[in-house]
Amino acid sequence: MTSRPAGGGNMATYVEIIRHEFPDIDSELFQYVTGVLDSSAADFESVDEIFEAIGDVLQEVSVSKNKDDVREICQKMFNTLKLNTSNSSKSNVLLKAPIQLSQMTGHADHKTEDVKGIWMMRRDLGTTVDAKKLEKAEARLKAKQEKRTEKNSQKTANPLILEEASASQASNKKESRLEASGKNKSYDIKIENFDVSYGERGDGSESSKLTEIYSKLEEIEADKAPARASVILAGLGFSSKMQQQMTREFSGGWRMRLALARALFAKPDLLLLDEPTNMLDVRAILWLENYLQTWQSTILVVSHDRNFLNAVATDIVHLHSQRLETYRGDYENFVKTKEERLKNQQREYEAQQQYREHIQVFIDRFRYNANRASQVQSKLKLLEKLPELKPLEKELEVTIRFPDNFEKLSPPILQLTEVDFSYSPEHRIFVNLSVSADQDSRICIVGENGAGKTTLLKILLGDLTPVQGIRHAHRNLKIGYFSQHHVDQLEMNVSSVELLASKFPGRPEEEYRHQLGGYGISGDLAVRPVASLSGGQKSRVAFAQMTMAQPNFYILDEPTNHLDMETIEALGNALQKFKGGVILVSHDERLIRMVCKELWVCGCGTVKRVDGGFDEYKDILQEQFRKEGFL
Incomplete structure (x- = not known):
């Protein structure tokens, strides 16, 4: 060349x-x-x-x-x-x-x-x-x-x-x-320098732009977007009619679901979920579990829902004592591994303490012995080289107790007979509804959002009057009610002690402090303004207020929304030991399995009892997903 x-x-x-x-x-x-x-x-x-x-x-x-x-x-x-x-x-x-x-x-x-x-x-x-x-x-x-x-x-x-x-x-x-x-x-x-084109010749600017647009649309699979969006929305509980509504027409809870749907639809490389199950019913949670199990990228989730974490998580990051520790596996594996790790750390600490004491005894015994001076110096250097192990910091144990110093009531203590209810002639919620509960009842009400779960609770409480039918309550029935908005209804500008004093006047301050202490609100927390407390701490104050009247029957509407896992576990144990009746609306599978013996499925204008409990209800939902093409 x-x-x-x-x-x-x-x-x-x-x-x-x-x-x-x-x-x-x-x-x-x-x-x-x-x-x-x-x-x-x-x-x-x-x-x-x-x-x-x-x-x-x-x-x-x-x-x-x-x-x-x-x-x-x-x-x-x-x-x-x-x-x-x-x-x-x-x-x-x-x-x-x-x-x-x-x-x-x-x-x-x-x-x-x-x-x-x-x-x-x-x-x-x-x-x-x-x-x-x-x-x-x-x-x-x-x-x-x-x-x-x-x-x-x-x-x-x-x-x-x-x-x-x-x-x-x-x-x-x-x-x-x-x-x-x-x-x-x-x-x-x-x-090279090889041109192929379709259509009439042009200046190349506008065909070029359209080509780029079509390429982008193809890349994001725009033709499949409406169908994919519809699947996600339906899975989260949005009916076909709701999917056509304007966003401003939805309540706060449904808007939270919309935000979750938008995050899922975007297919991000990193999906961050902060308590995603809080505003979901059991059906939507089960759908979300199935959907996330096939997720192709990374998910970082904060959740108090133990079963949700078992279904979705592959690794657990534990934040405690101002440090992070990682564990492989789901939540159940984390609990077992953590307990074993803590036992090993405690054994190691105790063994080192015994070894230190043994060396110190030798030093103290021969400190002033000239013949053993070199040995004493050697032992002192050995002590200095030992790594300093700190005693384990015990996590604060949460205990909840529901007082049960009351007499046994003869059944039925709470009953609805052939009840019809509607907010308007066009909006019928229940038709010919008959249910009953007694002091041995442990009932969980489940169903999709909007099926009438909270409405049913208010009818049982007597806050709503049936259009037709009868509500019967025992004359000595004393109901403690925890609404899903109970935390938001607390007085925020007073302390927890002052809050109880205003609701139950005339008692010594020590009694209010003792009541709050039973729910983990002690010391400085008890005299701080309620507004400064975390969501979980506010929930504990609400429980302390509800139980101070010592009711013999509890109706709880989504009590776990702001609680951490330890408090949910304590709540479940307390309800197990309680000798009165319990009707619970919850989406937390762990709590339902711990407490409830009976399951009521609310929907289609009535309430159906599921004899097989939560497992049968879960199977029913899975079958619905298969028929609807979600699985």
Whole structure:
């Protein structure tokens, strides 16, 4: 291969520069590098582009030159190429007329020079340079040429029919010689500056924009978006009618679900969920568990729902004592592993304490014995080298107790007989409803949001009057009610002690403190404004207020919403020991399984008892998901 004439005096050509800077370059690699520079001289717009094309290859040739040295050499060659390009009449050869590809296939004797846009390039299998770097250099050059081609693309004359292809390419001299000599063993067919278009010819700006838009839509699977959104919304409880409503028409709880649906629909690389089950019913939680089990990217979730974590989590990060500890597995595995780890740490601490005491006894015994002075010094140094183990910090144990100093009431103590209820003639909630409960009852009411669970509780409480039918309550029945909005209804500007004093006046302050202490609100917490307490602490204050009247029957509406896992466990244990009746509305599977013997499914204007308990209800929901195509 010959170099291009250098213009402008005695400036060295790029061939001379390569020969001078890389005297040990082999002939095949030399031909490749000069071929790249020769065929693409007019395309290089900066030294960076030359460096990207051949820099890695040249750096392999000489161990004495670093990256900056090679870049400086590329700068010299770029200066030479720019000067040569401006003074030389040589340029890329364009075809005089479009080539009909269909006509080319029958002529096997076409030479490479006849069709400048199509040629064959051999991969040099014998070079000592890293083949991967060589391929990367070729790929970068090809990408640059394709990008430039895209800007100058032309459209075919006839729409919807692929007839013509225009091509222009400066021939690669090295590859032509290798082809003629028969040395090529492996070929890549390359087509550069090759334009294909459909439709009428235009200026290329607006077809180009539409192509980009359609490409983006295809990338995000826009055609599937409505169906995917509908599946997510339906899974979270939105009916077909609700899916067409404006966002502003929904309550706060439903808007929380919308926010969750939006996060799921976006398919983020990292999905952050903060108590996602708080505003969901059991059906929606079960759907979410199934949906997240097939999630392809990372999920970081904060939740107090033990069963939800068992279904979704693969790792647990435990925050305590101002540090984080990680555990592999679900929540149940975390509990077991943590307990075992704590036992081991306690054993290690106790063993070290005994060892320290043993050494200290020796030191104290022979401290003033001259014959044992060296041994005493050795023991002292040993003590100093022992790692200092700290005693385990015991986590605050939460205890909840529901007083049960009351007489046994004869059943039925709470009953609804053939009750109809509606908020308006068009909005009927219950029809011919009959249910009953006594002091041995442990009932959980489940159902989708809007099915009437809270309405049923208010009818049982006597806060709502049936349109038809009878509510019967024992004359000595004393109900303690915890509403799902109980925390928000607390007086926020007073302390917890002052709150109880206003609700139950005339008692000593010590009694109020004792009552609050039973729910973990002790010391400074008891005299701080309620507004400054966390959500869980406010819930504990609400429990303390509810139980101070010592009711013999509890109706609890979503009591776990603001509670941590330890408090939920304490609540479940307390309800197990309570000797009165309990009716509970909850979405927390763990609490339901701990407390409830009976399950009422609310919906379709009535309440149905599920004899198989929560397991049967879960199976019913799973079957619904399969029929609806969610599984």
